Amino acid sequence: MAIRFSETLEKMKESDLGPLLKLTEQPDIISFAGGLPAPQTFPLKELTEVAVKVREKDGVGAMQYGPSLGYAGLRKAIADRMNRLYDTHVSQDDIIITSGSQQGLDICGRIFLDKDDVVLIESPSYLGAINAFALQQPRFVEVPTDEKGMIPEELDRILSSTPRVKMIYVIPNYQNPTGITWPLERRRQFMEVVNRYEIPVIEDNPYGDLRYEGNEVAPMKSMDSKDLVIYTGTFSKTLAPGMRLAWMVANPVILAKMDAVKQSTDLSTSCVSQREVALYMTEYDFEGHIKENCRLYAHRRDVMCNAMKKYFPESVHFTYPHGGLFTWVELPETMNARDLMKDCIDHKVAFVPGDSFFPTSGKKNYFRLNFSNCDDERLEEGIQRIADVIKRHM
Amino acid sequence: MAIRFSETLEKMKESDLGPLLKLTEQPDIISFAGGLPAPQTFPLKELTEVAVKVREKDGVGAMQYGPSLGYAGLRKAIADRMNRLYDTHVSQDDIIITSGSQQGLDICGRIFLDKDDVVLIESPSYLGAINAFALQQPRFVEVPTDEKGMIPEELDRILSSTPRVKMIYVIPNYQNPTGITWPLERRRQFMEVVNRYEIPVIEDNPYGDLRYEGNEVAPMKSMDSKDLVIYTGTFSKTLAPGMRLAWMVANPVILAKMDAVKQSTDLSTSCVSQREVALYMTEYDFEGHIKENCRLYAHRRDVMCNAMKKYFPESVHFTYPHGGLFTWVELPETMNARDLMKDCIDHKVAFVPGDSFFPTSGKKNYFRLNFSNCDDERLEEGIQRIADVIKRHM
Numbered sequence: 131m132a133i134r135f136s137e138t139l140e141k142m143k144e145s146d147l148g149p150l151l152k153l154t155e156q157p158d159i160i161s162f163a164g165g166l167p168a169p170q171t172f173p174l175k176e177l178t179e180v181a182v183k184v185r186e187k188d189g190v191g192a193m194q195y196g197p198s199l200g201y202a203g204l205r206k207a208i209a210d211r212m213n214r215l216y217d218t219h220v221s222q223d224d225i226i227i228t229s230g231s232q233q234g235l236d237i238c239g240r241i242f243l244d245k246d247d248v249v250l251i252e253s254p255s256y257l258g259a260i261n262a263f264a265l266q267q268p269r270f271v272e273v274p275t276d277e278k279g280m281i282p283e284e285l286d287r288i289l290s291s292t293p294r295v296k297m298i299y300v301i302p303n304y305q306n307p308t309g310i311t312w313p314l315e316r317r318r319q320f321m322e323v324v325n326r327y328e329i330p331v332i333e334d335n336p337y338g339d340l341r342y343e344g345n346e347v348a349p350m351k352s353m354d355s356k357d358l359v360i361y362t363g364t365f366s367k368t369l370a371p372g373m374r375l376a377w378m379v380a381n382p383v384i385l386a387k388m389d390a391v392k393q394s395t396d397l398s399t400s401c402v403s404q405r406e407v408a409l410y411m412t413e414y415d416f417e418g419h420i421k422e423n424c425r426l427y428a429h430r431r432d433v434m435c436n437a438m439k440k441y442f443p444e445s446v447h448f449t450y451p452h453g454g455l456f457t458w459v460e461l462p463e464t465m466n467a468r469d470l471m472k473d474c475i476d477h478k479v480a481f482v483p484g485d486s487f488f489p490t491s492g493k494k495n496y497f498r499l500n501f502s503n504c505d506d507e508r509l510e511e512g513i514q515r516i517a518d519v520i521k522r523h524m
Numbered sequence: 525m526a527i528r529f530s531e532t533l534e535k536m537k538e539s540d541l542g543p544l545l546k547l548t549e550q551p552d553i554i555s556f557a558g559g560l561p562a563p564q565t566f567p568l569k570e571l572t573e574v575a576v577k578v579r580e581k582d583g584v585g586a587m588q589y590g591p592s593l594g595y596a597g598l599r600k601a602i603a604d605r606m607n608r609l610y611d612t613h614v615s616q617d618d619i620i621i622t623s624g625s626q627q628g629l630d631i632c633g634r635i636f637l638d639k640d641d642v643v644l645i646e647s648p649s650y651l652g653a654i655n656a657f658a659l660q661q662p663r664f665v666e667v668p669t670d671e672k673g674m675i676p677e678e679l680d681r682i683l684s685s686t687p688r689v690k691m692i693y694v695i696p697n698y699q700n701p702t703g704i705t706w707p708l709e710r711r712r713q714f715m716e717v718v719n720r721y722e723i724p725v726i727e728d729n730p731y732g733d734l735r736y737e738g739n740e741v742a743p744m745k746s747m748d749s750k751d752l753v754i755y756t757g758t759f760s761k762t763l764a765p766g767m768r769l770a771w772m773v774a775n776p777v778i779l780a781k782m783d784a785v786k787q788s789t790d791l792s793t794s795c796v797s798q799r800e801v802a803l804y805m806t807e808y809d810f811e812g813h814i815k816e817n818c819r820l821y822a823h824r825r826d827v828m829c830n831a832m833k834k835y836f837p838e839s840v841h842f843t844y845p846h847g848g849l850f851t852w853v854e855l856p857e858t859m860n861a862r863d864l865m866k867d868c869i870d871h872k873v874a875f876v877p878g879d880s881f882f883p884t885s886g887k888k889n890y891f892r893l894n895f896s897n898c899d900d901e902r903l904e905e906g907i908q909r910i911a912d913v914i915k916r917h918m
Contacts, residue, residue: 132722133752134690136660139635139781166589174583181575189568193764195560229623229768233790240659241533261788265634266530296528328526358527370587372795374623387533394655396627400794401766 138267147486150471154480160512162499163480165306165455168430169503171423172370173414180409184402192402198393199385200227200377201404207411208363208377217352218361224379226388229399231336231364231376235262235299237395238332238360238378241387242296243268250288250298250329252280254458254487254496256306259299259334268296270489277449279305279312282319289327297330302350304337304454307487307498311452314347321353330384334362337454339420342428344452357381365407367455368420373403427455427502433509434501441517443524448499455502458484460495461520467497470516470523479515532661541880544865548874554906556893557874559700559849562824563897565817566764567808574803578796586796592787593779594621594771595798601805602757602771611746614755618773620782623793625730625758625770629656631789632691632726632754632772635781637662641690644682644723646674648852648881648890650700653693653728662690664883671843673699673706676713683721691724696744698731698848701881701892705846708741715747724778728756731848733814736822738846751775759801761849762814767797821849821896827903828895835911837918842893849896852878854889855914861891864910864917873909 134140154163184192191201199205205222212220228234235258243249243266251260253272260270271292274284279302289295300320302312312320324331333350351361364376380388392398410416431451438448438459447460459481461467467483474480484496501509528534548557578586585595593599599616606614622628629652637643637660645654647666654664665686668678673696683689694714696706706714718725727744745755758770774782786792804810825845832842832853841854853875855861861877868874878890895903 133724133778135635135781136638136641136690139784142781142784164589169584169588172583172587174579174587177583177587178576178579181579182572185568185572185575189566189571190563191766193566193568193571193766194563195558195760195765229790229794232788236789241529244530247530258788258791265785265788296530330527366589370796371589372585372587374790374792374794384527387529387536390533390536391659394626394652394659395630395789396623396768397652398768400623400768400797402764402797403794 138265150475151482153475159475159478159480160504160508160515161480162501162504162512163482164503165500166503167367167371167423168426171426173419176410176414177370177406180406180414184405184409188405192405194401196398196401196404198398199389200225200399201401201408204404204408205377207408211411212363212379215346217348220379224381224385226378226380226385226392227399227404228376228378228392229374229396230366230371231334231362232258232262234362234376234378235259235332235334236265237388237391238297239263239266240391241384242330246294247296248292248294250285250295251489252300252305253491254307254484254493255299256301256334257486260489263299272488272490277310278316279310280320282316282323285320286323289323289329295327295329297332298324299332299334301334301336303335303347304340304451304456306337306454307456307482307484308458309449309451309454309456311347317347317350318353321350324358325356328356328358331359332362333359336362336364336367338363339368340424340427340455341453342424342431351379360384368423369407369410373407375399375403375407430501430504430506430509431457433506434499434513437510437513441514443517443521446520455500457499457501459497459499461497462524463495465523466494468494470519471497473519473523474516477515477519479512481516532659544869545876547869553869553872553874554898554902554909555874556895556898556906557876558897559894560897561761561765562820565820567813570804570808571764571800574800574808578799578803582799586799588795590792590795590798592792593783594619594793595795595802598798598802599771601802605805606757606773609740611742614773618775618779620772620774620779620786621793621798622770622772622786623768623790624760624765625728625756626652626656628756628770628772629653629726629728630659631782631785633657633660634785635778636690636724640688642686642688644679644689644692645883646694646699647885648701648878648887649693650695650728651880654883657693666882666884671704672710673704674714676710676717679714680717683717683723689723691726692718693726693728695728695730697729697741698734698845698850700731700848701850701876701878702852703843703845703848703850705741711741711744712747715744718752719750722750722752725753726756727753730756730758730761732757733762734818734821734849735847736818736825745773754778762817763801763804767801769793769797769801824895824898824900824903825851827900828893828907831904831907835908837911837915840914849894851893851895853891853893855891856918857889859917860888862888864913865891867913867917868910871909871913873906875910
């Protein structure tokens, strides 16, 4: 076959991570690899009720083509909720509904990035965002990051010396993969630098609702005096990822570009699901539901962290996240998490090795653990197995 | 704001078609502009039943993350149906589920096209496909097209003399916008040329199921001895566009590239909707439902065509489609359909002017009419109004 693909697709390497992650789906493996919500959190009874109501009361609206920016009722419910919870002044007109935040990230890549443009990211950063942006063939620059987020002085240095920086991607709450949260002061410093250079920021907040302790830290969007922040939220972690529903908030100029891309890429997100979730948000106890989720996940985080404390050698460090789905493990520098993972799979336990989260530095001695989707027994047993393999590798 | 967008988005012209089409959404306008299925065809009772069953029996599967290629049960139901109806040998492993065929077209653009690569299209061709491919900044070449489809000799001439042709896009059944259907012999001739040059073909078939007379003409996919054809089908015209469900069939090498892009752009299509439609296809009378739709649409086509015969001047020609949703009107060469449309909107009737369907030649004297979404009275009244405006413009 003489078929030639586009440059991006011809260059796309067959990642060895894919086949490895496939292995983690075997049912006899204890997997800490994914980022899956616990299935018992899905409010199936309520989601069945809203499915019936939507089809009975607004069936035609649900089944017909809809606007590319999204269903007005859902956009309004989201704006109202954001303004109630955060110190924001979001209008429904500032919102575009996307098919999961993954699509929002892809749309951002397409509206901002040409080949060899620069994207600044935390070090490490979310693999799915890196993959979405990579379709545009940008250059990634990892901004040095400490336990409070991107280091503002480093960001300033990079922005002052790097041409073609088109956007900055950050996850300030319970970051993927590290689990860390940027404190308020760091966010303010970050925005001060960003406002000086006027670079668009994608503030990805998939985990913000899953807070297990501490207070809400105001989103960067609430400090966005120059309208540079594109805020991303999702229903995948709080309600149900299978519905593929998320949103972005952006200034009108950016939103119009997003809308043009959305229109050409899939016309609109499911009109049915949008109505179902809008109804759920307005007629059911979404906040109570999220609190229930948090209770479960906080417990699982504790079980995992306590097991690591108990079984891991002292030279192995891990984060204690105040929310979200992940903890991040640092091995001694001489160790290689990918080698470890291969061995772990033989011992029927899995995680995601950390090097893929560092697109340029590719650090080898980290891995990411997810604690949301295993019961206590499997959490304890899985950590014990990883500990055994770590000890053998030392 | 100093924000700079990507080259594609910076260059993207604000189309004057968008604002015009917005006007057609006013409720007092008789609109033949869209391509909307008639809302009374949506099988709401059945879609409510499957929504409940899926949530009760496979709620966790429906609400959790799912595979990027799609839900196996839906892929199987689609493969079975295609093989039953057409002379194909499609396996579920050859199929990727997309969020509407618009997304499939976008994915094709991304896997094949770099800037200045060439896409061959019918003259005229579907505006939404042109817009999707345009995000990759290709060059479009319109292949001369007669009432039987692309002219094989012209296709041969263009392929032999044009560098960088990366793909060919065609709609052989009840084409959008013309309504014409390629006869079997023309399809064979087309595939003979394509096989010589080994260029991937996107065979877009959104309307094939809406056949009002004549026999099924075998899809190009059934003559695809070199595995070059990417076949696209959708549930938007037969079931409900609001669910955003479609599929593509392609050879394994192409499908793997599609899967990689799908994964990075939205992870997967709605797991809930996929299960609902799979259940509908296997437990309900989908074929009977389609036959009902066809009865309604055939009638509406006749009402519109008879009205045009009655009211339009003889120098105005139109196609009599054997299926699908559109007829294509040719005005005398000196007339301009966009000017006509502005006047028509003042007279509370709308259509899509044809120039946008010719990305390079931009012919001015055509327009597209949709007949699926108006009752008899509005069909007759709308055509009469257009006829009046035409006569005034002559």
